[in-house]
Amino acid sequence: MTSATSPGDDATRYGARIAGLIRSGWTELWRPAPGNVAALDGARSLAVLLVIASHVGVAWQQAKLPRIAALKLPVFYFGWTGVDLFFVLSGFLIGGQLWRELDRTNDVAFGRFFLRRGFRIWPLYYFHLAFLTVFASYYVPTWPDWLLVSNYFPHGYTRGWSLSTEEHFYLVAPPLALLLFRYARQWVVPALLLTLAAVALMRFGASEALLAEGRTISDVKTKLYDPFHLHCEGLVVGLIIAYLRRELPQRLRSSVDRFGVARRSLLIMVVLVVLGGALRALNGVLFPFLALGLIYGGLLWWLLDDRSFASAPFRWRGWHLIARLSFGMYLNHLIWPHIGPSLVTSAVSLVGENAGALVLATVGAVAVSVSVAAVTFVTIEYPFLRLRDRVLSHKPA
Numbered sequence: 001m002t003s004a005t006s007p008g009d010d011a012t013r014y015g016a017r018i019a020g021l022i023r024s025g026w027t028e029l030w031r032p033a034p035g036n037v038a039a040l041d042g043a044r045s046l047a048v049l050l051v052i053a054s055h056v057g058v059a060w061q062q063a064k065l066p067r068i069a070a071l072k073l074p075v076f077y078f079g080w081t082g083v084d085l086f087f088v089l090s091g092f093l094i095g096g097q098l099w100r101e102l103d104r105t106n107d108v109a110f111g112r113f114f115l116r117r118g119f120r121i122w123p124l125y126y127f128h129l130a131f132l133t134v135f136a137s138y139y140v141p142t143w144p145d146w147l148l149v150s151n152y153f154p155h156g157y158t159r160g161w162s163l164s165t166e167e168h169f170y171l172v173a174p175p176l177a178l179l180l181f182r183y184a185r186q187w188v189v190p191a192l193l194l195t196l197a198a199v200a201l202m203r204f205g206a207s208e209a210l211l212a213e214g215r216t217i218s219d220v221k222t223k224l225y226d227p228f229h230l231h232c233e234g235l236v237v238g239l240i241i242a243y244l245r246r247e248l249p250q251r252l253r254s255s256v257d258r259f260g261v262a263r264r265s266l267l268i269m270v271v272l273v274v275l276g277g278a279l280r281a282l283n284g285v286l287f288p289f290l291a292l293g294l295i296y297g298g299l300l301w302w303l304l305d306d307r308s309f310a311s312a313p314f315r316w317r318g319w320h321l322i323a324r325l326s327f328g329m330y331l332n333h334l335i336w337p338h339i340g341p342s343l344v345t346s347a348v349s350l351v352g353e354n355a356g357a358l359v360l361a362t363v364g365a366v367a368v369s370v371s372v373a374a375v376t377f378v379t380i381e382y383p384f385l386r387l388r389d390r391v392l393s394h395k396p397a
Contacts, residue, residue: 025382029374032320039303040089041323042314047085048326049362052333052369054079056362059340065348070355083162084234084292086330088300090166091173091238098177099246106182108174112392117170119388121327124380125163128331132157138337151226159331161226168228169235177239188247192240196233196293200286203230207285220285237293241301260307272298321370328373328381334365343368 032038057076061067071077101108129141141160144153148167150160180188203224210220224230256262276294279287303314322329334340340361347360 021383021386022378024386025378028382029324029377030321036320037304038315038317038319039306039311040300041319042316043085043300043303044089044326045319045322046314047082047089048322048329048333049366050075050079050082050085051330052079052365053362054082055334055340056344056358056365059334059344059361060358062337063341063344063348065344066353068353068355068358070358073355073358076358081292081296084289085296085299086162087165087232087234088238088241088293088296090169091235092242092300093238094169094173094235095177095239095242096246098174099181099243102177102181103246108178110174113174114170115392116388117167119384119391120381121163121166123384124328124331124376127376127380128159128335129157132335136336139335151228151231162330165226165228165231165235169232173235173239188243189240192236192243195236196290199230199233199236200290203286206230217285221288224285231289233290234293234296237297238300241297245301245304256305256307260309262302262305262307265302265305269298269302272301325370325373325377328376329366329369332372332376333369339368340365 032041053075054077057071057079060071097113098108126146129145132139132141139158140156142150142154142156144150144155144164145157145160148160148164150157151162151164151168155161180191184191206224207220210223211217215223255264272294276291276298279294280291303311343361343364344357347357347364351357351360
């Protein structure tokens with residue numbers, strides 16, 4: 001005699017599975033993956049914190065508060081460059097995956113690659129679009145946001161352009177890496193350097209066309225900001241670094257002295273930072289993102305080797321949480337237009353119109369963003385990452 005299960009029993013089991021998945025996601029959030037590089041967690045955290053600080057500076061102006069000198073501090077004035085740090089890190093991550101796969105199989109499993117990236121990016125991104133479509137009246141997504149082409153067309157979701165750029169990189173990088181690896185392996189780095197030169201040439205042509213229309217330099221810089229083919233230098237620099245780190249003989253890799261200083265890597269960083277600064281000074285229309293790619297690329301190279309007290313802040317274990325949540329934080333921070341000005345005015349009411357108010361408002365924005373991102377990681381990102389692992393485990397490598 002068999003006993004039928006009641007709807008209540010099914011609901012209890014389903015609830016238990018959901019609760020178990022949430023507990024597992026919460027545990028996963030705090031646990032670094034095998035092979036995790038602590039310094040890269042610090043760099044990724046720096047990227048998202050820079051972006052948030054930049055938008056707090058914008059919120060200060062939106063609140064119509066008097067301009068203060070602290071708004072010119074690099075963390076607020078240049079915080080927008082955190083996106084380019086994200087690009088360098090993404091190029092390095094994707095490049096490392098591609099070069100490893102090519103070394104192992106002499107091929108790229110394109111379907112597997114796209115599935116991995118899709119399961120990582122799309123669920124949370126499209127959740128945000130759906131949420132804003134239903135509840136927002138300000139950042140209302142438009143068709144370019146849904147089709148991930150908002151770096152070329154007017155859009156409603158302010159974070160969409162950079163996600164579109166990442167997606168276009170995922171389409172271009174695998175076949176490019178495959179072609180170079182198979183047919184011009186000794187020319188991989190020169191070919192990627194030529195790609196950077198081609199981007200500069202395209203920026204030159206686009207800027208000249210805009211100037212011929214009577215546009216101002218400021219307008220030209222704005223027009224050249226979003227398109228993938230005009231703002232992908234950081235991604236290419238990351239690809240180059242990933243290749244060089246894999247292919248350079250061990251004797252050319254930087255060792256550390258008894259104080260943990262990686263002298264050769266420090267020199268490389270200094271050279272790249274100086275070169276980036278020189279290019280930016282030479283022409284701020286043609287080379288702004290190449291300059292940032294070189295500067296942040298130098299930082300990345302140094303962080304990968306250095307073990308001294310100078311790089312120790314990047315290796316703090318607490319950065320792992322911010323790094324793991326950085327994607328969600330980037331998508332959700334200050335998404336409602338009143339939140340930023342409200343945080344700023346509240347901070348001003350506590351400490352006055354000074355740098356302390358900017359710092360306090362930034363801390364508040366980060367706290368809100370972390371809290372929301374933790375919820376969406378456990379309920380959206382992690383379940384889809386688990387699903388991705390199950391799907392890919394049944395696909396041939």
